[in-house]
Amino acid sequence: MGGDSKYVGLWYVAPYVIGLALFIAFPFLASFYLSFTDYDLLSKPEYVGLDNYKKLFTRDRTFDKSLKVTLIYVFTTVPLKLVFALFIAVVLNYRLKAINLFRTAYYVPSILGGSVAIAVLWRYIFADTGLVNMAIIALGGEGINWFGDPENALFTITLLRCWQFGSAMVIFLAALQSVDKSLYEAAAIDGAGPWQIFRSITLPLITPVIFFNLIMQTVQAFQEFNGPYIITQGGPLKSTYLLPLYIYDEAFKSFDMGYASAIAWVLFAIIMVLTLIAFWSSKKWVYYAGDKRS
Amino acid sequence: MAAFSYLPKHSGSGEREAPTQLEIKLRRKARFNAALRYTLLTVVGLIMVYPLVWLIGASFKTNAEMFSSPGFWPSNPTIQGYIDGWQTSTAYTFGRFFMNSLWIIIPKTIGTAISCTLVAYGFARFEFPGKKILFASVIATLLLPNVVTRIPQYLLFRDLGWLNTFLPLWVPSALAGDAFFVFMVIQFLRAIPRDMEEAARVDGANTLQTLIFIVVPMLMPALISVCLFQFMWTMNDFLGPLIYLSSVDKYPVSLALKLSIDTTEAFAWNQILAMSVLALAPSLAVFFMAQKYFIEGISTGGVKG
Structure with missing residues (x-):
C-alpha cells in the first residue's frame, strides 16, 4: 500500500521474528553446539569434540538398533499410508451421493492424531485376546502375538498410523477434484482405458500433492513418539525403540543433553538429506502447470 | 476410472x-x-x-x-x-485435568489466532526489507523437525524459570511459532482481493484499523480453522506437557490418562477405556460441529496428521 513506510510490514511480522529467533534459530544452533559437548545439567557443558558422534557410530549398539527400526518404520509406514490414501481418494472421486459421509468416516481417525486415548485403544484391540485376534479366530485363523513378538510390534504401530490416512486422503481428494474433467472425456473418446487415464492423466496432474504429502508424512514419521512410547514403551527387545524415544530417554531420563543432541542431529541430517533428495528429484517427476502453488 | x-x-x-x-x-x-x-x-x-x-x-x-x-x-x-476412572488414583479427579487442558488450550489458541493474523497480514500485504528470506524461513520451519530444537528449548525455559508452568506451551504459539498456521492464513489472505482494504485506506483508515475492521472479518473462516486445529492438537498433545510439566496438579488430560495406564491398567481396564472416551469426546464434538472448517483448512494449506 502506497504511502506507508517500508517498515510497516516488519512491525506486523515482528512477533514471528522474535519467536523465530528465540524458539527456533537459537535452539537450532545451540543444539548443534551441545552435540559436541558433555552436559548433564548440573555442571557447565564441556566441549568434547567429536566424542559423542564417535561413540554413536562405533560403540553404541542401542543407536544401531534404534536407527534400524526407525528406517524400517518410516519406509514401511509412509508408502503404505500414502498408497492407501491415494487409492481410497481415487475410489471416492466419483459421482457418489455419500461422498461427504465417507470422507468424514475416513477423516475421523486421523483428526485424533497422536492422542493418548487412541494409543490406549490400539493396545486393547491388538491385545492377545483383543478385538483383532477375536476377529481373526472367528474367521478361522490363529491369534497373533502383536505386541509381545518383536517381529510384529513395529508393524502394529505402522498399522495405527495407516489407520490415520485420512488427512493425506483429503488432500489427495481435493487435488483429484480439481483435475479438469474435459481431459478425461478427451482421453476416453480417444479410446484410453481407465487405468491408462489414471496413469497418463490423473497421476501426473496430482504429482505436486503427492510430493507435498510424501515430504510431510516422511518428516512426521521420523518423529513418531507417542505411539511407541505409550503402546510398547519401545519394546519388546527395543523392536519399537525409535530414535525420538532414544533421544527422549537420553535427554530427560539420563540427562545426557550433549549425547541426546548428537542423536537428534543425526536424525535431523537423515531427514534433511532425504528431503533434499526429494526436492532435487522433484524436478524430474513433479508436474507444475504454470505456477498455481507457491 | x-x-x-x-x-x-x-x-x-x-x-x-x-x-x-x-x-x-x-x-x-x-x-x-x-x-x-x-x-x-x-x-x-x-x-x-x-x-x-x-x-x-x-x-x-x-x-x-x-x-x-x-x-x-x-x-x-x-x-x-x-x-472409578474419574476419581483416579491421585489426589485429583479428571475434572481437574480437564480444567488444566482447557487452561492450556484457551490462551494458546487465542495467542495463535492473533499472532497469525498480524504476521500473515504483514507478509501478504506489505513489502519490507528481508521479506523474502523471512518468508522462506516460514517454509523452512514448516519442514524443520522439532526434535532438533527441543533440548535447547527445554534449557531456555529452565533458565527462564518456566518449567512446570504453562508458559512453554503458550508463549511460542503466541509468537506465531506454529508455521503451519501462519502459512495457512497467508495463503488464505493472498486469495482475498484488496479492493475493500484500498478503499478503507483512501477513506483515511490506518493499516491497523484496516486489518481489524476489513481484513479480520474476511479472514474469519481461516481463523476458525486455525482455532479448531489448534484446539484439537493441543488437546491431544502429549510430548509438550510430558517434558515441561512435572507436578500432577498441572497435568492435562493426555498426561493424566498415561498416568492412569501406569497405575491402574493391571486391574481396571474399564476405567482406562472410560477415561479414553472422555478424553476423545471434546475433539470429536468439535470435529462434528465444524467439519467444514477442517476440510477447508486442510485444502488451503495441507496439513499434518
Whole structure:
C-alpha cells in the first residue's frame, strides 16, 4: 500500500521474528553446539569434540538398533499410508451421493492424531485376546502375538498410523477434484482405458500433492513418539525403540543433553538429506502447470 | 476410472435418441462401477470406524466382559468404569485435568489466532526489507523437525524459570511459532482481493484499523480453522506437557490418562477405556460441529496428521 513506510510490514511480522529467533534459530544452533559437548545439567557443558558422534557410530549398539527400526518404520509406514490414501481418494472421486459421509468416516481417525486415548485403544484391540485376534479366530485363523513378538510390534504401530490416512486422503481428494474433467472425456473418446487415464492423466496432474504429502508424512514419521512410547514403551527387545524415544530417554531420563543432541542431529541430517533428495528429484517427476502453488 | 461417469452423458449430446448398444453397455458398466465403489468404501469405512465404536461400547462393559466378545454392545451396561476412572488414583479427579487442558488450550489458541493474523497480514500485504528470506524461513520451519530444537528449548525455559508452568506451551504459539498456521492464513489472505482494504485506506483508515475492521472479518473462516486445529492438537498433545510439566496438579488430560495406564491398567481396564472416551469426546464434538472448517483448512494449506 502506497504511502506507508517500508517498515510497516516488519512491525506486523515482528512477533514471528522474535519467536523465530528465540524458539527456533537459537535452539537450532545451540543444539548443534551441545552435540559436541558433555552436559548433564548440573555442571557447565564441556566441549568434547567429536566424542559423542564417535561413540554413536562405533560403540553404541542401542543407536544401531534404534536407527534400524526407525528406517524400517518410516519406509514401511509412509508408502503404505500414502498408497492407501491415494487409492481410497481415487475410489471416492466419483459421482457418489455419500461422498461427504465417507470422507468424514475416513477423516475421523486421523483428526485424533497422536492422542493418548487412541494409543490406549490400539493396545486393547491388538491385545492377545483383543478385538483383532477375536476377529481373526472367528474367521478361522490363529491369534497373533502383536505386541509381545518383536517381529510384529513395529508393524502394529505402522498399522495405527495407516489407520490415520485420512488427512493425506483429503488432500489427495481435493487435488483429484480439481483435475479438469474435459481431459478425461478427451482421453476416453480417444479410446484410453481407465487405468491408462489414471496413469497418463490423473497421476501426473496430482504429482505436486503427492510430493507435498510424501515430504510431510516422511518428516512426521521420523518423529513418531507417542505411539511407541505409550503402546510398547519401545519394546519388546527395543523392536519399537525409535530414535525420538532414544533421544527422549537420553535427554530427560539420563540427562545426557550433549549425547541426546548428537542423536537428534543425526536424525535431523537423515531427514534433511532425504528431503533434499526429494526436492532435487522433484524436478524430474513433479508436474507444475504454470505456477498455481507457491 | 472416473471417465465412465462423464462419457454417457457426453455422447447423449442433447437430442433424445434411442440409446445405442454402446451407450447401454457403458451405462451398465457405470452402474456396476458405482456398486463396486460403494461396497469397497463401506467395508473400509466400517473397519475405520469400528475401533472407535468398540471403544465407546467397551467403556460400559465390566472388566470380565472386555476380552470375551468382539461385539461392541455391553451385555450388562455399567458406568462403574466412568465413576472409578474419574476419581483416579491421585489426589485429583479428571475434572481437574480437564480444567488444566482447557487452561492450556484457551490462551494458546487465542495467542495463535492473533499472532497469525498480524504476521500473515504483514507478509501478504506489505513489502519490507528481508521479506523474502523471512518468508522462506516460514517454509523452512514448516519442514524443520522439532526434535532438533527441543533440548535447547527445554534449557531456555529452565533458565527462564518456566518449567512446570504453562508458559512453554503458550508463549511460542503466541509468537506465531506454529508455521503451519501462519502459512495457512497467508495463503488464505493472498486469495482475498484488496479492493475493500484500498478503499478503507483512501477513506483515511490506518493499516491497523484496516486489518481489524476489513481484513479480520474476511479472514474469519481461516481463523476458525486455525482455532479448531489448534484446539484439537493441543488437546491431544502429549510430548509438550510430558517434558515441561512435572507436578500432577498441572497435568492435562493426555498426561493424566498415561498416568492412569501406569497405575491402574493391571486391574481396571474399564476405567482406562472410560477415561479414553472422555478424553476423545471434546475433539470429536468439535470435529462434528465444524467439519467444514477442517476440510477447508486442510485444502488451503495441507496439513499434518
